[in-house]
Amino acid sequence: MAKWGMVIDLEKCTGCQACTMACSMENGRLPGEHWQDVIFYNEGEYPSPQLKWFPRPCMHCENPSCVAVCPARATYKTEEGQVLVDWERCIGCKYCMIACPYGVRFYTEEKPRYGGPDMKSVFKSGDAHSWNPPWKGPAENWTRGVGTQPAGVVSKCTFCDHRISKAPKGTADLDPQNPATREFTPACVVTCAPGARMFGDLSNPNSEVSKAIGNKNGVRLLDHLGNKPQVYYLTGEGGSVPGNRVLPTKKA
């Protein structure tokens, strides 16, 4: 069974947010509800200020705290390593949003932040969907949190479950530049112009993601919390600071 993971090369990332937009349209997201976001920070003083950024999808943690806190067992870890929300079980208590260290979960029911009318009232849904974007895709699977969601539930990045779940078993790399795997690759990875994103099987040491993590010292966000994200960042080919003070347990 694959353990899907992503590698994001910050040396390449231009902060353009094509990933965010591709995700928004692919997954019928409301504006501002960014399953995938690019987070910018600035500090420092003129004329040597800093402006830095990194893309932030769901980390699909190995030890997801959001799964543990869910009283409804609506959020769960799949065999392929994704963390998904079952929209037919979710009670909308938002505890998972509280428990996610990475801020990647969203409750649709909130005031629009973009100004102007609420998209949900402009593109009204006549059924249980929270809204009805005219551009919504054909993929929908509420038990896996795919498609336009119903009201009152929490949503999150699925690693584009509707795409990756169709990849042939044993696929090591979901490379968008390979016509054979392109359609199975997450939308953010497909569109990333500088090629800053890679997607593949972390459990396969020969996959491109595994190689990149090994060769370029991939690091994970907030490693000290022990959630063990399945999204790794490459911050440059040189040294890399350890994510944690303790070495991981050696496997026999």
Add this chain to the structure above:
Amino acid sequence: MKYKSEPQTLGELLAATITLAKDPSAAGRWFIGSMAVLVISFGFVMFQLITVGHASFNTSSDGVNWGLPIATYVFFALTSSGLTMIASLATVFGFKQFYPIAKRCIFLAIITLVAGFSVLALELGHPFRMLWVVPTGVQVMSPMFWMGVFYTIDLVLLIVKFYLMWKEDWDSPLSHLVGNAGFVAVILASGMLGLLFGSMVMRPMWFGSFTSIYYMLTAALSGAAAIVVTTYMAYDFDREKMPAQLKAFASGIELPRVFTTLIGITLVMMLARFWTGLWSNMDGLEGFAGLFRDPLFHVEMWVGLALPFFMLLSEKAARNKNAQIIAAFLVLGAMFINRLEFIVSGQTVPMFKGNWTNSLIAYSPSVTEWAMAVLGIAISLALYAFGEKVLDLSATPDHLESTEATAARAAT
């Protein structure tokens, strides 16, 4: 001896309710007033939830996920737990002086829990779905699951206990068993509610086993404040109208001592909490500095806790009716602020939102959220006024009641 005026059947209960609505007494006025507020606030909240949905809240995915409604729930849940703890002083630990308020405590514990759950239900995306997914999910890793289990057990035991009290069964082994079990349940429930926050290592302002203890002890404080306020409320803030036993208890030093001690403990805990919070440089604790700049926090700290503490320090003042009432009101207000402050400040440090949030997250509740808090208060007030008039909440075990007291009550 059964207190005969208590309704015995559903029909009688209904009749009593109608009578109460027409009753010109204090309880009657409270009942009418709070029912009106309840209906209006419920209507408003429902209208908002149906037309706008939870978007009528000022909570957001990028900011504060849990706002005033959750704080209101926590306030009521912990107050309920505190009331049970105070009742347990008599029913579990044998401090007989506390018997005059035991029944009222148990009743109040039930209705505050009902009020809390009502507000919580309105806050959830799918409250009815909860009824089947939580039992079928059995997510034993989730603090919220256990909180639900313990508070459900707590509520059942409270109702059983109140039923037994109503049946004048104060001393049977069953009654003691239910009382003891209820105390354990309430410790677990309030402690688990603390752990619901305390387990969140990614939210360092909440994290730690301390939160569990903090929740239990501050629960006791808000319970103590609630019983002082409500007891006086039942008798028009006039000690003279109280039955003798209760009057004696109200004039006594035991309750004020317990109350003052709990304020003191709370002050010490807050100091300790703020010491570590402000001292540490760790990412995620910036909210403590933010709290320090929040005027509401200072109202809680100085007006709501420090002032009552010093007011009740001397024995003379502690026995003083007005001092007790003012202190209890202030503490109850402080505890409400405390729940909001605790819950919101823990979320003000953004989780990787960068420039989208720009600094600590700002949050102030929306009108709908305030209406939900008002609704919670109205539910408890209406039920309380109802209980005060229809049920004998000052009842005590027979062996404690003096003839005078019985006579006095018969006269009313």
Add this chain to the structure above:
Amino acid sequence: MSNPLNPTVSRRRFLQATGAAGAATAVGVGTGALPGFTAIEKVHAQPAAEKSGETVITKSFCHQCPARCGIDVYTTNGRVHSIFGTLDNPLSNGKLCPKGHLGTFLLYDPDRFKGPMKRTNPKKGRNEDPGFVPISWDEALQTVADRLNTLRDKGESHRFGLLFGRGWGAVDAGLLGTFGKLYGTPNSGLGHSSTCADGSKKAKLYTDGNYDYSSYDYAHCNNLLIFGAGFLEAFRPYNYNMQVWGQMRTKAAKTKVTVVDVHMSTTGAAADRLIMIKPGTDGAMALAMAHVILTEGLWDRKFVGDFKPVVQPKDPAAARLPSPTFETGKEIDPALFEGKWTHGLIEWWNAELKDRTPEWAEKITTVPAREIIATARELATVKPSIALFERGPTAHTNGVYNGMAIHSLNALTGSLWVEGGMLNQTTKTPWAKLSLKYEDYMDDYAKSDDRKKPKIDGVGTKYKMASAQIQRIGEYHLKGDPYKMDTLMFYLTAPIFSSPENNGWEKALQDIFVIDTTPYPSENAMFSDLILPDNTYLERLQIADTYSFQGYPMSMIRTPAVKPVHDTKTFGDTLIEIGKRIKGPTSEYYKQLGNTENIIKQMVAGFAENPGDNGVNDYESFKAKGVWFNKTVPYRQKDGVFYAWDKESKSHSIPIDAAKVKEKIFKTPTGKFEFKSGYMEQEKYAHYIHDKHGIAEDRVGFPQWIAPKYSGTGDLHFIASKLPIAAEGRAGNLAHAIAVAQPTQGGKRDVFVEINPETAAKKGIKDGDVVLIKSKTGSVKAPARIYAGVRPDTVFLPYFHGHWAQGRWAKAEERIQKNSVNEVIENVSDPISGLACYYSGMCSIEKA
């Protein structure tokens, strides 16, 4: 175990997973067919597919910037739900920028015009409801034709003008010139290049003889110096820029990137070195860099040329003469130097460069001399290098000279036409010519000398060297100089919002009959009398060539992914339909022309003999692949020698002579790169430049420093450039774009004006305060963001919000900014290039 890389396997699995019906027929045409998806023919062959649940990919190309990335449009059940880059398109390579994905929203924008409409309220104004009422296409077209025929009858056909923005090619912009000739107006096809890139194009024209965009070989470049171009935000082709960015930053010998700008954008932040320069002074820095390169002997001798060998005294006892060098402040005898592919270096040195020291430049630019020296040394030694520039340096009164100074660095470093450098595209797509000749359909009226009227935009008269002057049309109309316009038609442009001092247009359009072809509400449409809505790009059949980005020709086709959602018509067909209604032989011409599809089919016939590298050779294969290209780059320079492509050896190995270089490479009077521009020295221009800039006529040809004239009023420079998500014109009403508009500052409903902390403190402005930015021409409000990444003498407000008529999200009540940034910017043009001086405006700020 199945092979994951075996497409057959994956296709079968895909079909199993989706349960797609008709799997057996899901075999695409050509190699572009993706597993599980039918090629485009299937859509047309089977309109019933609309409800089949099958997903169909239509080939098109994006409309949201000049780049024209090939796109795959995913349609299921007649609904477009996804857009991705086309994998086998050499520009998009399967990728997209953030804007590209929003095409679906653009298609289904609920604010779109539903069909042709006419105005009923004669009053025009920002707060006047036009009172549009729907009319039939027939009525709409006849209204235009009647109006045009009446003008023609009065001999006033020149009073009809057609202004256009992003023209795509033969079937839209390509029709305008012909229409003007047949109908009889010099004003059909007034372009927008003077609000676009004319500064850089003219600077290149004057020095290397090419009035065009450059093709940059980023993938092999080791040093990229960017002057005032949003390389990772708006510089075209944005998507491709980002693709090569990924390569540049991770290739062996990582490309060193230096950015010269007035604030820190993502480009500046991602670069290795950011230099924050005083607005409009980039030319001074470039001149100083040239000074350093020459004095330190770092120029590319094989390309530029060198000093001739010194003739030593015959007497062996006499002191040996030293080789000449460039020494600060010292003139050099031009006879000592022999230019190779450059002309006039010593004359330039003597006239300008010898005193342009880094210390001199520091005083003007505020850039420390040591930074200038370091950047210059690096540019000349870490090669191949590219000095790239766009509107930052050129949208100023001294823009052309700034641009020429920067472009001269490319000559000094020998970067022109080398691998890893830059070149111009010399070949074109082999479109077949139309059999129909418009000349055969010109009547006496059209041929009459009376038709030779000056253009309304002043090009050729007031602006002798400019190619366009769209920003002045309103002003000239108001003055009646040289005449008043009667009717203006707009296609993909709206100077009433985008032109400097745009508010002036609101007056100008009062007494003009305005026809807009936009599919969406806009400020321009609010002032229109007639709306002839275009199809959006996903509904449109259209062809285009790319600009010369890659150095080889590439052409794309837009195939409609869905039938028009509303009662709209592709602009080209609208114009043809109007033509059919014009009196005289004109109508016959357009009847013969038929429609745009007919034109496209005729043109594509040229592919039969010249199939693209991807095998595209006819209309059907073109639609299936979406792109035709031929990757051969005909010429390259290496070590000072120009070579032509050799098909046999598949390399640039056939040396070409100077005559060929003059014909194909440097189209200048000398056939070389000119540091002394022969073009500008022509009498008609030298005199003009002298008049405008006061430069002595014998100096006009040199890249040189003249101080920029700042316009407007106030103590701060006002810079308003584009954000990555600013789609061409429509992002302001796309809620998804608004929600991520300015990530660097957290602008998700409003965009923030960046103010340096020092400046903010001086003005008493706190972060988040609403600030009023004003100059003598107007004012705009925006929330403040205190940001150390902007110069203290500059405020930066992105060109994004302020659309007061673009739709429900654009004009949200809650948004602080209510009008265009251009109201603050005075309408001043670079007298030479004609480029609007967008970045020369001054403003003052105060707490609102």
